[in-house]
Amino acid sequence: MSDEDKKPEALVRRFREDLDRVRSEVGKMIVGQEEILDGVLTCLIAGGHALLEGVPGLGKTMLVRSVAEALHLQFSRVQFTPDLMPSDILGTTIIAEDDEGHKDFQFRPGPVFANIVLADEVNRATPKTQSALLEVMQEHSVTVGKQTHTLEQPYFVLATQNPLEMEGTYPLPEAQLDRFLFKLQVTFPSRDELHAILDRTTGSDKPTLETVIDGPRILEMRSLARDVPVARHVQDYAIRILEGTHPDRDAAPDMVQRFVRFGASPRGAQACLLAAKIQALMDGRFAVGTDDVRAVAKPALRHRMILNFEGEAEGVKTDAILDRILETTKETSG
């Protein structure tokens, strides 16, 4: 790589080009859902994990699978059910016999040993199994017996959950929700998008995806994202938004004070800034702006706020609260 290629302008240009190619490839399979796709890519580049929430049939699994194919990453999918055990996803030790007849314990890796793991309907598994997955997400390693197995980077978990069928499910505890960088809400496609979906899926042509970037490139992009500077006033803005989610702070709007029990943790601000950096790069800029923070605030914070009884009873959405916080938080602190 020449010196010219190491300049920020060139790095950012290449970053955008790669992402555009990924978008283009995934776009062959997925109609619409650009926002979700950007969110997933942001989480992937930031090194975080994403929680997708949406009703069945909206293409969540297809989207993740397509991303994995476009990125030339190993993909695995786990359908979470109530009888799923931790060893089912982590892997287990079995007795293996070699050609000479010697028997030995061997570790058989589970489905988490991949670059992109789709944990489908994660809220249907028992908390024990959920905890096993969430520990992997945090530590990027699996310990079985006395042996620790490190997962290959990049490692990205994309969990989905169905907001409708809550009967017999185990909603994720708040502490575990906090480990997801984004919570993305998959919305129902528009009429035009539905036309396009039907056109693509009911015909005989089946598009094939090309691999545009690989794992090492993802890691380069992750490193580049961390180099993006954040001015103090932008960082201050992110902090003030975070403070706005806490009902005991002066900056909190009335709505927060009325409906929120606990605000977002500092991980929320970290998620905001990290995602905002990637947002700036996606836009071809060299520094984070308050617009970037505002753009990522909802997916980064919506699952980190815990409503109080009144909020739950009133059916208040955390997105509405975040809208109010963004509305009342001034961009300059003066």
Next chain:
Amino acid sequence: MTLPDDLRRPLNATALRIRLQRALDAGATLALPGLGLAGLVVALVKTEALAEGAAAPWLWAAGALPVLGLLFGALRPLEPLLAAKLLDRAHGLHDRVSNAVAFSREVERTPFMEAALEDARAHAGGLSASRAMPLRVPRDLLAALGVGVGVALLALVEVPRVVEERLVLSGIDPVQLHADELDAYESELRDLLDSPDTPEEVRDAAREFNRLVEDLADERLDRAEALRRITELEDRLDRTRPADAELMRESLEQIGDDMRRAPVAEELSQALRDGDAERAEAEMRRLAERLRNEELSRAEIERLRQALQRAADNRPEDLSEQLQQREEEMNRLLQRQREQAEQTPPERRLLQRRRRELDRLRREHQEAMERRRQLDRLQRELQQSAESLNQREQQQQSAEDLERAAEQLNRMAREQMSEEEMRRLQQQLAQLREMIRRARQQQAQNGQGQQQQQRGGGQGQGRMDRFVLRANGQGEGMRVVGPGQQGQEGQQPGQQQGQQGQPGGGQGQQQGGQGQNGQGESQEQVLRIGGDGEPTAMLEIPGMGESQQGQGQGSGQLRPGDGAGVGHDPTLADDPTRMRGEHQTVRVEGEHGEGPSRSQVIMGSAQRGFADRGYRDVYTDYSGHAEEVLERDEVPPGYRFYVRRYFQLIRPRD
């Protein structure tokens, strides 16, 4: 790298527009209360609840409010990056400019920061301050304009003025004194009333005096009633005033003389000889302190003891016997008068006067006894102190005795102060009496002229106001008119007939065979003080004029009069203005018209106003000195009035 000029220019322009908008907003906002205040002041002036002169500062304050708002808005610190944020928002730059400003302040910049600066610079070409900060009409401007129009309309409205008419009681001929003169009396007593040390009886008398002055100002009193109330007040002061203050002073002087022989008590001796009880108290305490601290030598103590012993032994003669004699004599006189069957009215009046005199003597006697007791106590303390000194090792006891003597002096000092205040009040009463008498005299002499003066009262007040304005530096300067401008009014024959006769001094003219109506030729010089050729204040100085005003009428042999004659103004019987009665008072007044000399205009220091504080100091010095001289030297009572009146006229005003 500092911020590139491409970015700095639109940033500065935006900041300027922000300040301008804020200044306009704050100015319009503060204009509302300012206009409200102005409206209130205008309304008060219209309804005469506030004088026009007093309204000016309020109107200035009202005008200053929007200016202050403008300044506050313009100078209020801007939030950091506000201009940059506005530029970013207006041009959709996603914080490129504000990031550039922030990164330009960083000491160490990463390549990404440099790239961000370059990126912002690349976008700087199309930045427009007017787009970032479009100026709009201030929020409160319309409301301010509305209120302003309302105030202007209010200022144009003519409120019918209520003409204050003087309360003139039917059936009386009120004493008319100039308001300025009466104001002088009130202000003279103000400090006396305000002082917490003023004894209650003096305060009551001062309040009564103020009521009298107010009644005179409202023209509710005729001359007889005014003089009656003055007399009543004087009697009241006489009753409360310590009668034998002179005796007390003499006694203290005597003690002071005796104490002079002790060098250590020299200061104490001097204070006693001066009759200053307050200072004497302080000196005595100091002496006691020295005694207590054993600072005195044996010889000094011995001499002090001798002096104290002498002061204690040397008692003035008892006056009670003398007073008793006078009382018996008075009683005999009263008895004899009662025995007479029929008494003429003059005899009855004499009897009443004697009774009052007797009452006064009794009162004086009682007060003298009280003073005597005070002196006795003082001398007893001195005696004890001397005895303690006589016994060796008893210096502490002696010092305590001296302290007690100082306490006694303290009580005397307080009474001395009270006496001083009463004397001052009596002086004011005497001046007021003289003023009333002169007003009457003036009224009688001028006749028609006085009516003109009454009509021109408002004009005179206006002149006084102009004078005060000049004194405050708002006039055009003071014009001093030379004495010859008005010329002489000439002679007014016959108008003073029978009124200016002065016993023993006047040159009487006997008219026909009656031989009663002695006609005096009075000589007075009238000194006029004022501008514009018209008198503002008048001082009459008897016996110093040259031209004659009155001429007798009638025929008869000319010979010097041997008495005052009859038919003259009875108030002249107690006229104290003559000097030994060997002069002629000639009254001279100016004459309207072209005089021989030209008027002279001197543009003096009053162009820029008097130095008020300096003038007050100078006035206090001079008036105090004049008062001392009047007290100390033999000055005819009439001249005293003129001197005091002069200082009254030139007193510094607020």
